[in-house]
Amino acid sequence: MLILQLAVILIASKVAGDISVRLGQPSVLGKLLVGIVLGPSVLGFVTHTEIISELSQIGVILLMFIAGLETDVHEFKRTxxxxxxxxxxxxxxxxxxxxxxxxxxxxxxxxxxxxxxLLSATSVSISVQTLKELGKLSSKEGSTIMGAAVIDDVLVILALAFLMSFTGGDINLGMVILKKIAFFAIIILVSWKVVPWALSKFAALKVTQSVMSAGLIICFLFAYFAEYTGVAAIIGAYIAGVAIGLTNFRDEITHKVETIGYSLFVPIFFTSVGITAQFDGIGENLWLIVSLSILAIASKLFGGAVGAKLTGFPWRNSIAIGSAMVSRGEVALIIAAIGLENQLLTQDMFAVLIVVVLVTTVVTPPMMKFFFSEKGSRHDSLALKKNA
Structure with a gap:
């Protein structure tokens, strides 16, 4: 049954993505929506099993790894x-x-x-794919979004740990902060000294695809270490990509990991987001869902836009950056689960917030498509040149 489900997911995601592009939207929107159709909420053909969940996790890790490989480090430093x-x-x-x-x-x-x-959390895994399709991942806006995602993740987790220390949760705030400092200190050192050395050693091995294997090993180890220290695994994968992107093996690994990721794991990730949707009983809380969804979208859009505007971006570029930060994704889901476990959320509120997170995820691609449109980009490129 699993093999058939994987075949259906791949067929549906590719067809839905194509239809979405033909309708003038990013392909990721179609993949998210077809997941809802395939899942328990509509057809019930595909369920979110443990295996699907693990394959989806690999998909988002590879997606962020690819984003790191394609990051312009010089632009990243400037932003x-x-x-x-x-x-x-x-x-x-x-x-x-x-x-x-x-x-x-x-x-x-x-x-x-x-x-x-919970509403402050951001997951840019959906935004990354949209940026790639729009050709904006290596732009000044794209670099700003990726850097902001790292900062957002760390600050939200630290704030959450601080809050939990007042609720009786078994969390040592000092240890949480120490783990974050240790993560970045160690990961930067390893990226600088160990990654180039490891890739060169693997390249000398007399086996097939040794460099590609080395890239995946580094990606998965960085992701695991990030998760172990309380930082999102996708941040570790992204940093691994950036580290490898500074070596001579960047192009080889990028090409091959894209083949692996986009042929199997990444489509499973996008589709599984929709598959997890549960709409049972939402009618009773419909107005609350609508209100919180509007609040979630507007607050992140406005907050990100103001932050970008304060550093010199024109308003349209600023709003485009804000739109990319709207999706809450798996980061908010994890926080919601923590809240439910520690009785900070009721079961009904938890269900409401799951739908709100899904709404923010689904609306992000078309919002980005609109605000990153070529018409607006040309106008703002001239403005940026005048300000340069």
Missing amino acids: GKASTSVGVMGIVVPLALGYGAGLAMGLSSIESVFLGL
């Missing part, structure tokens, strides 16, 4: 200030509005802060 501003404002605005919404809903102060933190 450090902008990334910080976007990352910070992309947390401050949703956190404040989420906290206010929580109080208005009758939640306690701690529960309201938790809701704000």
Whole structure:
């Protein structure tokens, strides 16, 4: 049955992606929507089994690894200030509005802060594919978005650990901070000294695809180490890609990992996002879902846009950057699960937030398509040249 499900997922995702492109939208939108159709909410042909979940995890890790390989490091360095501003404002605005919404809903102060933190999370795995399709991944905007995603992830996790220390959760804030510092210190050192050495040693082996295997080993080890230290696995995979991208093996590994990723694992990831959708009983909380979805989209869009504008981007470029930060994805799902486990969310609220996260994920590609349109890009490119 699994083999048949994989075949159906691949066929459906490719056809749906093609239809989406023909309709003027990024292919990822079609892949997300067809997942909803295939999943339990509509046809029920594909279920989110443990195996599908693991294959999906590999897919998102490879997707972020590819994004790292294609990152222009020189542009990345130049956008450090902008990334910080976007990352910070992309947390401050949703956190404040989420906290206010929580109080208005009758939640306690701690529960309201938790809701704000959940709405502050960002997962750019969906945005990465859209940026690639629009040819913007290596642009100034793309580099800003990727840098902001790293900052956003670290700050939200640290804030969550700080909050949990007040709720009786078994979390040592000092240890959490120490792990984050250790992660970045070790990962930077390994990227600088070990990665080039390891690739050169593997390249000398008399076996097939040794360099490609070395690239995947580094990717998976970085992802595991990131997850072990409390940083999202996708951040570790992205940094692994950036590290390998600075070596002479970049082009070879990029070409081959794209073949592996986009032929199997990445389509499974995109489709599985839709498959996980559960719409049972949402009618009772429809207005709450609509209200929180609008809040989630607007707060991240506005926060990211203000952060970008403060560092000199024209308004349209700023809004485009903000739109790429809207998707909450798997990061918010993890936070929601923590909230449910520690009784900061009721079961009904948890179900509502799962749908809200799905909504933010589905609306992100068409929003990015609109704001990154060529018409707007030409106008803003002239503005950027005048400001340069």
